[in-house]
Amino acid sequence: MVGKLMPKRVLLIRPSALGDVCRTVPVLTSLARAWPEATLGWVVQDGFEDAIRCHEDLDEVLTFPRKALAKWATRPQVLMRSLGWMRSLRKGRWDCVIDCQGLMRSALMTRATGAALRVGDRQAREGAWLAYNHRVDTTGAVHTVDRMLELLKPLQIDPVKDMQLKVPPEAKSSWSSRRSELGLNGSYFVLAATTRWPSKAWPADHWVEWARSVGGMTDGGLVLLGSPTERATVESLATRLTNEAGMTVHNLAGETSVGEMMAVIESARLTLANDTAALHMAVGLGGRCVGLFGPTDPDVVGPYGLRERVVHVSPPPGVNYRDARLGDRCMRMIPVEQVVECTRQVWDETQLDAVAQVNA
Structure with missing residues (x-):
């Protein structure tokens, strides 16, 4: 001391x-x-x-x-x-x-x-x-x-476990204008489906199957986020979600600043993400999120205080997410049904929160 x-x-x-x-x-x-x-x-x-x-x-x-x-x-x-x-x-x-x-x-x-x-x-x-x-x-x-x-x-400082983030005002304004340009008037889900490490990414075919099951929960469709280097990968997923799941999709990969990314997430009905930055942003912007974890441990690096909003399949002993040979073997084991169920649970919980705020 x-x-x-x-x-x-x-x-x-x-x-x-x-x-x-x-x-x-x-x-x-x-x-x-x-x-x-x-x-x-x-x-x-x-x-x-x-x-x-x-x-x-x-x-x-x-x-x-x-x-x-x-x-x-x-x-x-x-x-x-x-x-x-x-x-x-x-x-x-x-x-x-x-x-x-x-x-x-x-x-x-x-x-x-x-x-x-x-x-x-x-x-x-x-x-x-x-x-x-x-x-x-x-x-x-x-x-x-x-x-x-x-x-x-x-x-001798007591911890204050407050994860709240603040979106820059100009980022909120920018997203509001962009949203109008896109005609995105209804509620939407954010998908952060890519990661720096392929071993942490849920397969595209799983995302498509998930979208078929939850499409009716959002009238504004999906907003996809990612870095500039991930633009092509995200575009491929966007095409499949549109053609195979009938979803309205807006691909913003590589088009948002960090502040604008925060604004997109803050306004979303729900954010679904692998173990990536967008998930931790969502924790600090209302906690309306579902996290997908395979080779990394959500008890260590998961959405803080929201462990129940994680779908996780434990990897075999000794697995390192940085090992390129791993591919998507761990993430592929995450059942689509569990992600759909978790999505519905969080959607229901946040729907109740929204109603309570209106009636307050």
Whole structure:
């Protein structure tokens, strides 16, 4: 324990990935409740700042230009820019820094701030723990969110498990205009059917079969999300959903900023996703979601506080989702019937919530 503190300036370091940025928000909220007078900052990868910049508890956003500094090891000019960016962190005069990433890069950022109090996970990888002067044992927690909240223990801060995200106003306006252009007037479901790792993706034929069963639950059809590199894959799925399931489909893969993606999810009747960023966004934007998990453990990385909204098939022992040889073998074992049932359950629950809000 470091005793009761009232630091004036506190910095969170969690640059990436996008889903991890979204589920780090409870750490920010906990700090704000404990130290309401403190200035709270966050180091986040450029392009991801929309996920957090409008949160009422956040005062400063420091964007990390990851792509611009990616080749620092082979290009002297990039190395010099990287060192310059690291040195700029010291100008913030941070009293306390909490590294929620726990990797070498985030640890270097932590050390570069010059903060007197540097907190991180004792088990942080890549030697990152060497940058901290307060190392926390987080092994008592299971879920990633709880492990990050454990970092607050030496600061004697009670955790506030609030996952709520704030959509940038201009993103809401942009989506409202785009929705009118698309003629999307009714309720719709969001599908985030692609992932960086193919082993975490539910097969396209399963999505088609699912759509045949739930199509009558939405009068606006489906909105498909994805990255620019996933555009062709998503377009192929969109074609099948239209031709084989008779669904109205809007493919927005590669067409939305992070803020616009949040706006699309916030307005959706329901979001269905593999283990990907869209799912963790949905948790913070109303919790109307269904998550599909195979080789990754939902008890560790699933939608926080919404374990009952997960359909999961346990993989064989020793399976690693990064193994390209795995393919979609695990995800293919998730029965369509279970996903349909979970979809109906969440739809019914949120329908009751919507009625209650109208009658309130």
